[in-house]
Amino acid sequence: MRLLRNPDFKHYLLLLMLMPICCMAAGAAKTQANYRLKQFTPPIPAPDFLLVDMDGEKHSLKQYRGKVVLINFWATWCPPCIREMPSMENLYTKFKSRNFIVLAINQWEDEERVFEFMGQLKTIPSFTVLFDPDSKVSSAYKVQGLPSSYIIDKQGRIVYRAKGGRDFDHPVIVEKIKSLL
Secondary structure, eight states: OHHHHOHHHHHHHHHHHHHHHHHHHHHHTTTSOOOOOEEEEEEEEOOOOEEEETTSOEEEGGGGTTSEEEEEEEOTTOHHHHHHHHHHHHHHHHHGGGTEEEEEEEESOOHHHHHHHHHHSSSOOOSEEEEETTOHHHHHTTOOSSSEEEEEOTTSEEEEEEESOOOTTSHHHHHHHHHHO
16 A cells, blocks of 8 residues: 555556557557657756666766756557657767767666667667666656657756657757757
8 A cells, every 4th residue: 555655656646547558559650750849948958867878887967057958758569659769869970070969768678688689679779878767867857658758958958848758860850959059
């Protein structure tokens, strides 16, 4: 009973119930390129975090101040998450020399599962993959389903949000990133 009163556990249960719905809805529109982003006017401060990558190195959002950051919450079992990975890699490759960072935050899965998954992709992403095993960071960002993405400006503020899969190398999104750089 005490576990059910824990807000983090309640958030975890809610995400478990909503994610299949979000993933199915995003999967239904597989052929339709989705490039729409919700803009926050004015931008809102992005919650800082400290997470570990696949090599055990710690990363915080604060360390990327002065850069534009795409934060993507995802899981290996989520079809739209898998579909958008190549477009995130294309976007990252296009702008990484211009102070653009992609942080892909995996939800609830262990390093072995993610490492195995990455080996099955046509192109292994060169951006940073982080682990949020207890969903505290996704809770701080109020993630309601996977995938969910946030674009953070150089001042550490959330400028755009996307719920569901996106075509991140679509010209509309590319222009939005250019304008922030």
